[in-house]
Amino acid sequence: MELSLHRLRMLRELHRKGTVTAAAAALHYTASAVSQQLAQLERDVGARLFERVGRRVQLTEFGMLLAAHAEEILDAVERASLALEEAQETATVTLRAGVFATVAAGLLPQALRTIGSRHAGIHVKTKQLPPESCAKAVANGDLDLAFVIDYPDAPMPMEAGLLGSQIAVERLHVAAAAGTLGEGPIALSDLAEHPWILCSPKSHYGTAVRAACLRAGFKLEITHEVEEQSTAMYMAAAGLGITMVSDLGLTLAPPGMDALALTTPLTRTVSIVYRSTALRRPALNLVIDVVRSTAAEMGLSAAGR
Known part of the structure; x- marks a missing residue:
């Protein structure tokens, strides 16, 4: 059998x-x-x-x-x-990583180049998933590691048997058509009357932004509901409304869009999760260290915030 x-x-x-x-x-x-x-x-x-x-x-x-x-x-x-x-000392190791769009575009290219130049035996294969699905895929054994996001207003539930290592802290910015909101910084409460472009509340991102606006004293008027930050930014650049975009998301910003800081910063934490049984894997630890160092070089380390 x-x-x-x-x-x-x-x-x-x-x-x-x-x-x-x-x-x-x-x-x-x-x-x-x-x-x-x-x-x-x-x-x-x-x-x-x-x-x-x-x-x-x-x-x-x-x-x-x-x-x-x-x-x-x-x-x-x-x-x-x-x-x-461990016996091979990471001579040839393939790790499967779950990623979401802004990490794949903004953080991984430099991190993977560094891994390739310093640790030629480590190969990272990526699969794009919604952030909400990444941790489950690691817990199920489909992936070795995955990037996840935590917001103060919408923490990501941790699957049983997983551990996490914080990689970066991103700010959220207000994205709008060039020139429409001035130079900033801008208070979140000043955006109450604007039409918004945002993902659904089923996502942690959508939940977090809605919760932050409620704390600022208003309920969002969602004119366009889209799931990708890149799509929302292009619509914002076209003058169809405003949206929120993270530091890493700005790598996908289209021409004709302004990104304004908030007077009271909103942040989110990016972490890598992995199974607790994989804690001793040298290749995993090397990848985490390189990604964290890359984020720090980009000004996204927690120590710098």
Whole structure:
């Protein structure tokens, strides 16, 4: 019998989450894809692992037994990878990193160039995900590390078994068409009557900006709801409203846009999260150190704020 680690990871997630839909969401697959892979796992094992109870699928006794062993097997694979990496002293290591758009555009290019020149054996592969999904992907084993954001008004919940290292602190700026708001700095309360361009409150970013405006005494009037900072900036530059943009987001700023500081700064913290079992990985620690140093060179270190 040959067991697929990929399918065992899906079984583990089904055991943890309780439903195929929840397991699929956590693993960033469709429910149909997960169901097909679990059905193949059943054929591989030659025993019934699941049974349908109403609309739900639950594990049989054999399924529970295999799920328990799946936890041990997947943990053992990670420990083995760590042991080999330590023995090789990071001679050749590939790390999978979850990123979001502004980090990918503003921070990673320089950081990855530095890693390539100083640590040629470390290779970083990236996958863009919403910040809200990155930590789950690390906890599930799909990624080795991921960038996440915390706002004072919307802290990012930490998944069980994860640790975090702070990388940078960014300011948020008001973005508007050139010349429309003066030179700044500007008080957040002075922006109450303007039309806004912002992402939905389902994101931590959208929640945080709305909460900050409420503290400043007004409720946002959202004229255009868009999810990417780059899109919001282009719309702001065209005079369709105002938006908020982070320091790293300014690397994507279009021509014809002003970025104004706030009289009372709003900030957000960028961190790298990783599984606690990976804490001893030399390559992981080297990547974190290089990214943190790169952020500091850009003036984004916590010590500088």
